[in-house]
Amino acid sequence: MNLLSDMTHEVAPQDPFKQTFVAKSGFKEVPNKVNYEMHCSDAALLKKPDVNFGYQHQVTWSQQTNEMRCQGDARTFDKIVANSQARETA
Secondary structure (H helix, E strand, C coil): CCCHHHCCCCCCCCCHHHHHCCCCCCCCCCCCCHHHCCCCCHHHHHCCCCCCCCCCCCCCHHHHHHHHCCCHHHCHHHHHHHHHHHHHHC
């Protein structure tokens, strides 16, 4: 059994990359964190939006589907049934 004190201490071999590598001169700037970056001014956030022709405000999915839903006899299936019944009775 060998103890650590009995062993001969040899230095580990040096990595050739670490011996030949030379760091570039200069300082690399670290960018600011996203939380601290000012993407737009506060005045731009507080101004009234300029509404263009054809512009629609973003609506939720439920509002959009309710606007597109057909009401009453405007449904295609109701039109087909009404036309077929009219032809049968004629």
